Each structure stands twice: as structure tokens, then as C-alpha cells.
Amino acid sequence: MSIATQPLRLKTALKTYPHTRALKSGELTDPAVELVFEDIEPIHRAFAPMARKQVFDVSELAIVTYLQAKAYGKPVVLLPAVVAARFQxxxxxxxxxxxxxxxxxxxxxxxxxxxxxxxxxxxxxxxxxxxxxxxxxxxxxxxxxxxxxxxxxxxxxxxxxxxxxxxxxxxxxxxxxxxxxxxxxxxxxxxxxxxxxxxxxxxxxxxxHPYVPINHVVVVTKALVDEHPQAARAVYDLLRRGKRSVAHERESGKPDPLLFGIDALRGPLEETLAFCDSQQLLPRKLSVDEIFADCLDVLGDAAR
Structure with missing residues (x-):
């Protein structure tokens, strides 16, 4: 007889959007993880604690904050999931x-x-x-x-x-x-x-530029990826399922603001990096391949 394992509890900072509501309400679940949501409003108050000290296991993060964190060697790993984007x-x-x-x-x-x-x-x-x-x-x-x-x-x-x-x-x-x-x-x-x-x-x-400018993505800690890679994969799958749950609400022919996967994100991130470089926002050059290496290691083909 197999012994049922308890889901891994993950401290999570994620704003309530239509595409995250089912995750936060518990309607969408995964047996591998339990997302324990922190109540943070506005969500940008979570960004400095996550970037500096990784106080959450899973966190929404502004794209510039993530790129700076990566450039400064912070132990956070991008999940290729856009949760907020808008024309500016x-x-x-x-x-x-x-x-x-x-x-x-x-x-x-x-x-x-x-x-x-x-x-x-x-x-x-x-x-x-x-x-x-x-x-x-x-x-x-x-x-x-x-x-x-x-x-x-x-x-x-x-x-x-x-x-x-x-x-x-x-x-x-x-x-x-x-x-x-x-x-x-x-x-x-x-x-x-x-x-x-x-x-x-x-x-x-x-x-x-055939994409909606990216505001916020989702990251997990390097410790989570190293110690519980299946949990990181479960989080990414939940985010995907959350997007699918509201796909019918998007107007036909309108740009998709919620890009998922490294193939969809490659071009937008290349341009984002160029814009950040030109504005003196990064301490060193970053490439999309460096950014994607960590998530490819943990997500494999699902990252595509």
C-alpha cells in the first residue's frame, strides 16, 4: 500500500486577476503543491522582498525587477509565464x-x-x-x-x-x-x-512589435527548483491552467497579453533587454539564453 504524500506548502505572492482567481480560490489545484497566498496590496510591495531576500517560494515580479535580480545573481528562476501586460x-x-x-x-x-x-x-x-x-x-x-x-x-x-x-x-x-x-x-x-x-x-x-508590453512575470526560488523540481513544474502547470480557464473571455482577434513559454517570450524579451540596456537599467549584459537556461532545466519541453 502506498502512503499518500502531503502537498508541498509554498508561500506565494500573486495578485488576483481573472486568470489567477481559480488558483487563489482553490478551484484549480495540483496534488504536488499547496499555494499559501500572502495578502499583499499593491502587489509591487512583494517585489523588493522577493528580489532581495527571496521571502516567498513563488512570486509575481515586475519584468525589470526580475532582469535586475538575474543580472545581480539573485537565486530566482523565471517561469515563462506573463501574468500582467498592457499597452503603455x-x-x-x-x-x-x-x-x-x-x-x-x-x-x-x-x-x-x-x-x-x-x-x-x-x-x-x-x-x-x-x-x-x-x-x-x-x-x-x-x-x-x-x-x-x-x-x-x-x-x-x-x-x-x-x-x-x-x-x-x-x-x-x-x-x-x-x-x-x-x-x-x-x-x-x-x-x-x-x-x-x-x-x-x-x-x-x-x-x-507584435506583443503586448510585459509588466509582470512569475518567479520561483532557486532552492525550490533544486530541492523540489516537481513543485516548480506544478506551479507552472497551474498558471497555464489558470490562463486556459479564462481563454473564452478574450475577444477574438485581440492580442494575447498573457504570453507563456520561451518560444513566445524570446522576441519580446530580446527587445526588453535592449530597452533596459539603452536606459542603463542593467549592470551587465544578459541574453535570453541565459535567462531561459534555468527554466529549461526544470521544465524541459513544457517550457516551450
Whole structure:
């Protein structure tokens, strides 16, 4: 008679999305693992503890944070699963009450962003530079937090706001000319997108870059991969099943924001790495093959 083994309990930080809800409710399960979810809101508060000290077994992580963690040799392993992605051109706003502003007049302006290494900021800067020819090193970038990785040092054209200063307050008063925000975009009179018809601009961008800009992926600790590889495989399978459970909700013909597998992620990650390099976000060169090596070792053909 075989003795039933208990599932491995994994401390997990994962936001509730339509595609993760069934995992978090217990509707989707795997006999190998029990995901024990931490209640963290907003989810980005999990990123520094995971990147620095691996306080979770499984965690959602911003793509820039993951790439910095990998470059600095942190023991985290990417599961090739995108859990959050969005088009970004609506995410840079300005205060129209202080007069007009457009992408052609950003040089020398003061633009606020929560952190220079914030993933939304990386994407907006990449689009400003590549699509609109904005010299991002000639902008006065004002940040309010440091990076999730303590080792990272911001470029010389980035400065920290004074203690007590707040991004939206500075935008309202005119101390900032523009600001980049993500899930916390405000809905108030006068604060409007800098890029006119951002949705059309995003469609044009997608015509050149056929993927939705990646915000968050999922990582596990190297210790979990080394000691319990079957548990890492079970987590990846649960994430896949979660995506499949809501596949019918995606509008036909719309881009798939939730890329899975290294074949789907290779091109987007190559471009993401290039954007990070050009913005001085990484301490050394990374390749997609280096990134994928760990997950291939543990997931095998399932990683494809």
C-alpha cells in the first residue's frame, strides 16, 4: 500500500486577476503543491522582498525587477509565464491646466515616476525614444523611491524628490511637467495623456512589435527548483491552467497579453533587454539564453 504524500506548502505572492482567481480560490489545484497566498496590496510591495531576500517560494515580479535580480545573481528562476501586460502610451500624463505639452517638447522637462527602474517607466521611455525620438538622457527624471534591487544605482540624469514630496501633488502644482503612472493613473480634470489617441498609437506600436508590453512575470526560488523540481513544474502547470480557464473571455482577434513559454517570450524579451540596456537599467549584459537556461532545466519541453 502506498502512503499518500502531503502537498508541498509554498508561500506565494500573486495578485488576483481573472486568470489567477481559480488558483487563489482553490478551484484549480495540483496534488504536488499547496499555494499559501500572502495578502499583499499593491502587489509591487512583494517585489523588493522577493528580489532581495527571496521571502516567498513563488512570486509575481515586475519584468525589470526580475532582469535586475538575474543580472545581480539573485537565486530566482523565471517561469515563462506573463501574468500582467498592457499597452503603455496612456501612462504618461501632464497637467493641461498649466498649458499644452507634447512629445516634441519634452527635452529638459521634469518628468516624475515612482522609481526609475519601474517597469511602466521603462516601457514609456522606450516608446518615447524609439517612436518619437525623445532623448531620454536630456530629461530631468524625478523619482520617489529607489529600485527593488539595493545594488542598482540610477543614471546621472535621475534625481530623487525631497522627502515629503508627492508625485501627483507636484504634477498638480506644476513642479513636474509630466508623470508616468501605471495601475494608479488618476481620473481627475486636467490630468490627461501626453500622447494623443494613445490607443491608436499603441496599435501602431503593436504593428512593429507584435506583443503586448510585459509588466509582470512569475518567479520561483532557486532552492525550490533544486530541492523540489516537481513543485516548480506544478506551479507552472497551474498558471497555464489558470490562463486556459479564462481563454473564452478574450475577444477574438485581440492580442494575447498573457504570453507563456520561451518560444513566445524570446522576441519580446530580446527587445526588453535592449530597452533596459539603452536606459542603463542593467549592470551587465544578459541574453535570453541565459535567462531561459534555468527554466529549461526544470521544465524541459513544457517550457516551450
Amino acid at each position: 502610451q496612456k501612462c504618461i500624463i501632464y497637467n493641461a491646466q498649466h498649458g499644452p505639452l507634447d512629445v516634441g517638447s519634452l527635452e529638459g522637462k521634469r518628468i516624475g515616476v515612482r522609481a526609475y527602474s519601474q517597469t511602466t517607466g521603462m516601457w514609456v521611455r522606450a516608446i518615447l525614444a524609439e517612436t518619437y525620438g525623445v532623448p531620454i538622457d536630456r530629461i530631468d527624471w524625478v523619482t520617489f523611491e529607489g529600485a527593488h534591487l539595493e545594488e542598482y544605482r540610477e543614471p546621472s540624469f535621475v534625481r530623487r524628490a525631497q522627502p515629503g514630496e508627492a508625485l501627483l501633488t507636484m504634477l498638480r502644482t506644476g513642479e513636474l511637467d509630466a508623470a508616468i503612472l501605471g495601475n494608479d493613473l488618476p481620473d481627475e480634470p486636467g490630468l490627461v495623456p501626453l500622447i494623443g489617441d494613445a490607443a491608436a498609437a499603441d496599435r501602431s506600436w503593436y504593428g512593429i
